[in-house]
Amino acid sequence: MKANGNSLRKYFSFFRMRFQMGLQYRAAAAGGCVTQFLWGIMECLAFRAFYEADESAFPMAFSSVVAYVWLREAFFALFTTWNTDNELFDSVINGNIAYELCRPLSVYRMWFARTAGNRLANAALRCVPILFAAFLLPEPFRMTLPVNVQSMLLFIITMFLGAGVTVAFCMFVYLLAFFTISPQGLRMVFTAMVQFLSGAIIPLSFMPDSVRRVLELLPFAGMFNVPLRIYSGDLVGAKMLRAIGMQIFWLVLLTACGKLLCRAAERRIVVQGG
Amino acid sequence: MITMEHVYKSYRVAKRNAGMKEACKALLRRETQTVQALSDISFAIADGEMVGYIGPNGAGKSSTIKILSGILTPDSGSCLIDGRVPWKDRREHVRQIGVVFGQRSQLWWDVPVLDSFELLKDIYSISQYDYQHNLEELTQLLHLQELLKIPVRQLSLGQRMRCELAASLLHSPRVLFLDEPTIGLDAVSKLAVREFIQRLNAAHKTTVILTTHDMQDIEALTKRIILIGKGRVLLDGTLEDMCLLAGKPQSEESRFGTKKHESMAFRQNADKTEAEDDTASENDLDRIVASLYQKLEIL
Numbered sequence: 001m002k003a004n005g006n007s008l009r010k011y012f013s014f015f016r017m018r019f020q021m022g023l024q025y026r027a028a029a030a031g032g033c034v035t036q037f038l039w040g041i042m043e044c045l046a047f048r049a050f051y052e053a054d055e056s057a058f059p060m061a062f063s064s065v066v067a068y069v070w071l072r073e074a075f076f077a078l079f080t081t082w083n084t085d086n087e088l089f090d091s092v093i094n095g096n097i098a099y100e101l102c103r104p105l106s107v108y109r110m111w112f113a114r115t116a117g118n119r120l121a122n123a124a125l126r127c128v129p130i131l132f133a134a135f136l137l138p139e140p141f142r143m144t145l146p147v148n149v150q151s152m153l154l155f156i157i158t159m160f161l162g163a164g165v166t167v168a169f170c171m172f173v174y175l176l177a178f179f180t181i182s183p184q185g186l187r188m189v190f191t192a193m194v195q196f197l198s199g200a201i202i203p204l205s206f207m208p209d210s211v212r213r214v215l216e217l218l219p220f221a222g223m224f225n226v227p228l229r230i231y232s233g234d235l236v237g238a239k240m241l242r243a244i245g246m247q248i249f250w251l252v253l254l255t256a257c258g259k260l261l262c263r264a265a266e267r268r269i270v271v272q273g274g
Numbered sequence: 275m276i277t278m279e280h281v282y283k284s285y286r287v288a289k290r291n292a293g294m295k296e297a298c299k300a301l302l303r304r305e306t307q308t309v310q311a312l313s314d315i316s317f318a319i320a321d322g323e324m325v326g327y328i329g330p331n332g333a334g335k336s337s338t339i340k341i342l343s344g345i346l347t348p349d350s351g352s353c354l355i356d357g358r359v360p361w362k363d364r365r366e367h368v369r370q371i372g373v374v375f376g377q378r379s380q381l382w383w384d385v386p387v388l389d390s391f392e393l394l395k396d397i398y399s400i401s402q403y404d405y406q407h408n409l410e411e412l413t414q415l416l417h418l419q420e421l422l423k424i425p426v427r428q429l430s431l432g433q434r435m436r437c438e439l440a441a442s443l444l445h446s447p448r449v450l451f452l453d454e455p456t457i458g459l460d461a462v463s464k465l466a467v468r469e470f471i472q473r474l475n476a477a478h479k480t481t482v483i484l485t486t487h488d489m490q491d492i493e494a495l496t497k498r499i500i501l502i503g504k505g506r507v508l509l510d511g512t513l514e515d516m517c518l519l520a521g522k523p524q525s526e527e528s529r530f531g532t533k534k535h536e537s538m539a540f541r542q543n544a545d546k547t548e549a550e551d552d553t554a555s556e557n558d559l560d561r562i563v564a565s566l567y568q569k570l571e572i573l
Contacts, residue, residue: 013396021384099380101345102373103397104365267347 011109015117018085022121029125036073037130043069044141059205063144064232068203070134070143071228077122078163079223080200081170081191085115089184092177101269108262111174112255116167147233154240158227161247165222168254169194175258178265199225205234216243219250276319276342276449276481281351283312283337283505311337312348312505321448322479324471326496328486330567334505335485339453342483343373355449369398372447374438376454381426387437388422391444398445405444412440415470432463439470449481450474456488468494489559503570520566 044066051062060068077083088111091097100107134143146152173190177183195201197220204212204225215221226243229235235243289307290300312334319325327335340346341353344360344367353360358367381390395405413419416436421429429437435455442450452471456464468491474480484495492499492513499516501509509519 010396010399013393017382017385017389017393020389021382024384094378096378096380098340098345098375099373099378101364102343102368102371104369105397269346 010105011113014110015113015120018114018117019121022118023125026125029122032077032122032126033129036076036126037133040069040073040130040134041141048140060203060232060234062140064229064234065203066141067144067232068228068234070131071231072200072224074127074130074134075123075159076200077126078119078159079166079198081166081173081194081198081223083119083122084170084173084187084191085118088115088174089177089187093182097269101266106259106262107266108171108259112167112171115170115174116163119163119167144232146231151230151233151236154244155227155231158222158230158244158247161244161251162223162227164251165219165247165254166198168251168258169219169223171258172254172261175261175265178269194220194223197221198223199228203229203234205229217246219246219254222247222250275321276353276355276483277317278338278342278353279316279351281312281315281338281341281353282310282349283334283341283346284308284310284349310505312341315351315502315505315507317500317507317510319481319483321481322475323498324475324482324484324496326484326486326492326499327502328492328499328563329502329508330570331487333502335502336453338502339373339451339483339485343371343451344368369445370448372442372445372450374435374442374450374452374455376435376452376457379426379434379438380441381434381437383427384425386423386425387418387429390426390437390441391422394441394444400445404446408444408446409440412443415473416440416466432459432466435459435463435467436470439467443474446478447480449483452482452484452486454486455484456486456491464488464491471495489563493559501566503567508570516566517562520562520569 047062047065047069051058051065055062058065072079091100097107100110103110131143134141137143146155173183173187176186180186197215197218199221200223204215204221207215216225221243226235226247230240230243285308286306287309288300289305290296315334315338327338329335337346341348342355342360344364347361355367356370358370360367381387382393391409394400400408413422416439418436418440421433421437426434426437439455450471455471456467459467471482471484472495475482482495484491486492497512499509499511499513500507501516501519509516
C-alpha cells in the first residue's frame with residue numbers, strides 16, 4: 001500500500017508541475033477569456049433570436065441554455081479536445097521521450113497526469129473572470145445559479161468525471177504519435193468530430209431524438225453534455241443517473257484500452273533523431 | 275557489473291528517391307530497408323570502471339546506450355546490468371542508472387531548474403535527507419548556486435549541461451550513461467564537465483559509460499575504449515591500442531611519450547611550446563581516429 005501511495009505521489013507531482021506551468025501563461029489566459037466571452041455573447045444572442053421566434057419549439061428553457069453556454073465558455077479548456085498538450089507530441093517527434101522512458105514511471109499515467117494538470121490550470125485561470133462577467137450581465141443573458149445544492153454538487157462531480165473522460169480520450173490522440181510520422185492530421189479529424197459529438201457546439205438536447213439517443217451512448221456525451229446540463233437542471237432523475245453511469249463506464253474502458261495501446265507503443269518504440 | 279552478449283538490433287528505414295514523382299509513388303507503396311544497427315555486440319564492464327564508447331556517426335553508439343538504459347529492446351542477444359535485463363525489468367533497472375543525452379534535455383523548459391529537480395525527487399522517491407545531501411554536493415561540484423532559480427530557457431548550453439548532469443545524478447545511480455555530454459560546449463565548460471565526471475567516479479565509484487566524438491574527453495577520462503563501427507565491436511582496449519590499430523605508431527609514441535614523462539618544470543617554462551605542442555597533438559589524435567575510421571570503411 002505504501003508503494004502505491006509513493007507511486008501516486010510521482011504522478012501527482014507531474015500534475016502539479018504542469019498545473020504550475022499552466023498558471024504562468026497569463027497573456028494566453030487573458031486572450032482566451034476575451035475570446036470565450038465574446039463567443040458566449042454571440043451564441044446567447046443567436047439563441048435569443050431563435051427563442052423569440054418560437055420558444056416552445058426548443059427542448060431547453062432559455063435560462064438553461066444561457067447557463068449552458070456560459071459554463072461551456074468558462075470550462076472550455078477543461079473539456080475541449082482542441083486543447084491538446086503539444087509537449088507530448090513534441091517529445092515523441094523530436095525524441096525527448098527517451099528521457100521519459102528511462103524513468104521508473106508508467107508513461108500512460110505520467111502523460112495522463114500532465115495533460116490533466118494542464119487542462120485544469122487553463123480552466124482555473126479562465127473560468128473565474130468569465131463567470132464573474134456572466135453573472136453581471138443584464139437579465140436574459142445573465143448566468144444563473146444552479147437550482148439547488150444537490151445539482152451543484154453533482155455538477156462538480158460530473159465535471160471531474162467528464163474531464164477524466166476527455167483526458168482518457170485525448171490519450172489515444174497522443175499515442176497516435178507513436179504510430180504515425182505526424183499526428184496532426186488525425187488530431188484535426190478527431191478533435192473537430194468530437195467537438196460536435198460532445199455538445200460543445202450546441203447542447204445534445206437540440207439534436208433529433210434518434211441521433212441524440214445514439215450520441216448519448218458514446219463517450220463524448222460525457223464531456224460537455226453531462227455536467228453542463230446537470231447544472232442547468234436539464235438533466236435530472238433516472239436519465240441523469242444513467243448519464244453518470246455512462247461517464248464512469250467510458251472512463252474505465254478508455255483508460256484500460258489506452259494503457260494497452262501505450263504498452264504496444266512502448267514495445268515498438270524507435271527514438272527519433274539519433 | 276554490465277554484460278552484453280551477442281546483441282543484435284535492426285531498424286526499418288523508409289526509403290525513396292528525391293522528387294515529386296517519387297513522393298507520390300511513396301503514397302501508395304513504401305519501400306523500406308532494414309538497417310542493421312548492431313550486430314553481435316558483446317562486452318563486459320566492471321563496477322566503477324570508466325569506459326569510452328566510440329565510433330563514427332551511425333556506428334550504433336546511441337542504440338547501445340538506449341538498449342542499456344532499457345528504452346529499446348534488441349532483436350536478440352542478452353544484456354544484464356546488476357543482474358537485471360534492462361528492457362524487462364525496466365522500472366527497477368532505471369532506478370539504478372542515470373542517463374545524460376547531450377543532444378536532448380530532461381529539464382522543463384519554462385520553469386526554474388530547481389522545479390525539475392523537485393520533480394525528479396518525487397519520480398525516484400528520493401528521501402528528503404538524501405535529496406538535500408546530493409543537491410548540496412552537486413551544487414558545489416558543478417557550481418550551480420546561481421543557476422538553480424533560473425528558468426531553463428534562459429541558461430546557456432554549458433550551464434544547462436551542468437544542470438542536466440546534476441539532474442541525472444540526484445538519485446545516486448550506480449551506473450551513469452553519458453551520450454555525447456560535451457557536444458557543443460566551450461572549452462571551459464568541457465573541462466568542468468570532465469573534471470566533474472572524474473571526481474564523481476573517484477568519490478562514488480560510479481560506473482561511467484561515455485560516448486563522444488571528442489577524443490580529448492576520451493583521453494582525459496577513460497583508460498578503456500570500446501570502438502565500434504557498423505554495429506560491430508572492433509576494438510576493446512586502451513587508447514594506445516587504438517593508435518596501434520590505426521597504424522601510426524611513431525606519432526602516437528611521441529605524443530604519449532611527452533605527455534607521460536614531461537616534468538612540471540618543462541610545462542611551466544615553455545608555455546608557448548606547450549600550447550603549440552598541445553594543438554599539434556590534438557590534431558594528431560583526431561587524425562589518428564579519422565584514418566582509423568577510414569580504414570574501417572574499407573573493412
